[in-house]
Amino acid sequence: xxxxxxxxxxxxxxxxxVVGLAAVILLLNRxxxxxxxxxxxxxxxxxxxxxxxxPRHRMSVKFYMTAILFLVFDLEVVFIYxxxxxxRAWLADxxxxxxxxxxxxxxxxxxxxxxxxxxxxxxxxxE
Amino acid sequence: MSFGELVLWGLVKFVAIVFGWVMLVATVLTYLxxxxxxxxxxxxxxxxxxxxxxxxxxxxxxxxxxxxxxxVLVKEDTEPPxxxxxxxxxxxxxxxxxxxxxxxxxxxxxxxxxxxAAGENWxxxxxxxxxxxxxxxxxxxxVYGATxxxxxxxxxxxxxxxxxxxxxxxxxxVTLGLNLVGIFMIFGSMRLNDIIWGQGELAWGIVLQPLGxxxxxxxxxxxxxxxxxxxxxxxxxxxxxxxxEFSSMRFxxxxxxxFIAVVAVAAVGVCAFLGGWQIPxxxxxxxxxxxxxxxxxxxxxxxxxxxKMVFVxxxxxxxxxxxxxxRYDQVMKLGWVYLLPLSLLNLVxxxxxxxxxx
Numbered sequence: 001x002x003x004x005x006x007x008x009x010x011x012x013x014x015x016x017x018v019v020g021l022a023a024v025i026l027l028l029n030r031x032x033x034x035x036x037x038x039x040x041x042x043x044x045x046x047x048x049x050x051x052x053x054x055p056r057h058r059m060s061v062k063f064y065m066t067a068i069l070f071l072v073f074d075l076e077v078v079f080i081y082x083x084x085x086x087x088r089a090w091l092a093d094x095x096x097x098x099x100x101x102x103x104x105x106x107x108x109x110x111x112x113x114x115x116x117x118x119x120x121x122x123x124x125x126x127e
Numbered sequence: 128m129s130f131g132e133l134v135l136w137g138l139v140k141f142v143a144i145v146f147g148w149v150m151l152v153a154t155v156l157t158y159l160x161x162x163x164x165x166x167x168x169x170x171x172x173x174x175x176x177x178x179x180x181x182x183x184x185x186x187x188x189x190x191x192x193x194x195x196x197x198x199v200l201v202k203e204d205t206e207p208p209x210x211x212x213x214x215x216x217x218x219x220x221x222x223x224x225x226x227x228x229x230x231x232x233x234x235x236x237x238x239x240x241x242x243x244a245a246g247e248n249w250x251x252x253x254x255x256x257x258x259x260x261x262x263x264x265x266x267x268x269x270v271y272g273a274t275x276x277x278x279x280x281x282x283x284x285x286x287x288x289x290x291x292x293x294x295x296x297x298x299x300x301v302t303l304g305l306n307l308v309g310i311f312m313i314f315g316s317m318r319l320n321d322i323i324w325g326q327g328e329l330a331w332g333i334v335l336q337p338l339g340x341x342x343x344x345x346x347x348x349x350x351x352x353x354x355x356x357x358x359x360x361x362x363x364x365x366x367x368x369x370x371x372e373f374s375s376m377r378f379x380x381x382x383x384x385x386f387i388a389v390v391a392v393a394a395v396g397v398c399a400f401l402g403g404w405q406i407p408x409x410x411x412x413x414x415x416x417x418x419x420x421x422x423x424x425x426x427x428x429x430x431x432x433x434x435k436m437v438f439v440x441x442x443x444x445x446x447x448x449x450x451x452x453x454r455y456d457q458v459m460k461l462g463w464v465y466l467l468p469l470s471l472l473n474l475v476x477x478x479x480x481x482x483x484x485x
Binding site: 006007008009010011013014015017018019021022023025026028029030032033034035036037041042043044045046047051053055056059062063066067069070073074077078080081084085086087088089091092097101104105108111112115119124125126 | 130133134136137138140141145199200201202203204205206208209217220221224225228229232252253254255256260261267278280281282283284285286290293294297298300301304305308309311312313314315316317366371372375376377380455456459460463464467468471474475478479481482485
């Protein structure tokens with residue numbers, strides 16, 4: 001077995017087993033538990049009152065803004081990860097150390113400018 | 128190892144780690160949390176379920192866990208309200224449980240071979256070299272369970288909870304990920320085993336990255352939706368948030384996966400910042416090839432890992448009953464306006480210090 005792929009064999013096995021475990025737990029409950037659906041039970045819970053509006057109405061645009069921000073910054077984190085795990089090794093090389101250092105400082109600086117812009121445009125204000 | 132051996136050890140480790148360790152800790156936690164919150168509110172808490180009615184150590188714990196398990200299994204598994212989606216409603220608890228358990232694949236709770244040494248690590252399921260990246264990838268998936276469950280319920284409270292859980296979890300995930308970057312830079316690896324060995328040689332992560340540790344703790348409480356960040360399931364405003372319309376085992380699976388995630392994030396915090404299985408001032412005995420010599424010291428190391436983990440979880444529980452809940456706009460503002468810039472600052476500061484002292 002190629003040592004690069006060997007650790008992923010248990011990952012695949014455990015994924016299958018965990019999915020199976022979740023399915024067994026939920027199906028067991030379906031078999032053991034009673035099933036007595038009534039008209040009242042199939043009304044959405046709203047503190048005892050009849051629901052007056054449809055729940056799937058339009059939502060605030062802020063959630064959408066948050067999702068966009070997340071995409072940008074999570075990509076940034078993924079971009080930083082490989083650099084971070086090599087940084088120490090690169091610092092040992094005198095010729096490459098300033099490049100490794102300066103490049104990421106520049107990157108983080110640009111990202112921070114983006115964050116500041118979002119902040120000033122009010123993307124993070126939830127009043 | 129050959130393919131067959133890998134499959135065999137995968138099975139054995141799955142049974143040992145998932146049932147003997149993760150499920151055990153998480154189910155004991157469901158009891159401990161109720162008991163601890165009861166003591167903090169000057170109540171007695173659950174004290175009626177005893178094994179055979181006998182009073183011996185752990186009898187009440189065991190009795191309560193068994194009683195809960197039997198109870199949730201034989202309760203009615205209700206359909207979602209009219210207009211909901213029964214299929215998504217059925218599979219969403221599984222979508223929450225699977226990522227929570229998969230997070231445990233890469234967490235070592237005992238000493239493995241030293242960095243660079245060949246050898247098998249017996250204390251985790253798979254020694255993936257991008258360990259923490261894998262963990263964060265899996266953690267990102269866990270938001271789907273709650274969101275899909277909320278949408279499939281077709282109930283006002285559920286939808287509000289689902290929106291909140293989606294926005295909150297993705298916001299704090301960024302901070303959680305960025306705070307570990309400092310650790311990666313110092314120890315030069317994403318494998319938790321290497322990071323823990325590095326902490327034994329150098330110093331614990333909490334000493335090297337104090338700001339990172341604090342930010343990580345805050346973000347991890349928010350990521351696991353615990354008080355004071357329990358906006359998605361705020362019982363005084365949203366009944367139970369995204370799992371309002373769930374009953375019996377589906378409800379239990381949601382809360383169990385939340386507890387498993389709590390333990391997993393606490394374990395990552397222990398591995399990255401509190402030295403993992405390292406005992407202070409005690410060196411791990413290794414042979415010439417760099418593989419640890421297993422003995423009584425290994426038992427002590429696993430025990431101390433558990434002790435550190437329980438300490439972190441205890442701290443989170445303590446915070447839960449000490450601090451009042453945030454308002455939702457405060458949660459989002461804290462995440463994006465304070466924690467994210469601070470973690471970027473931590474990252475840049477670490478880079479500068481490492482560059483100056485190289």
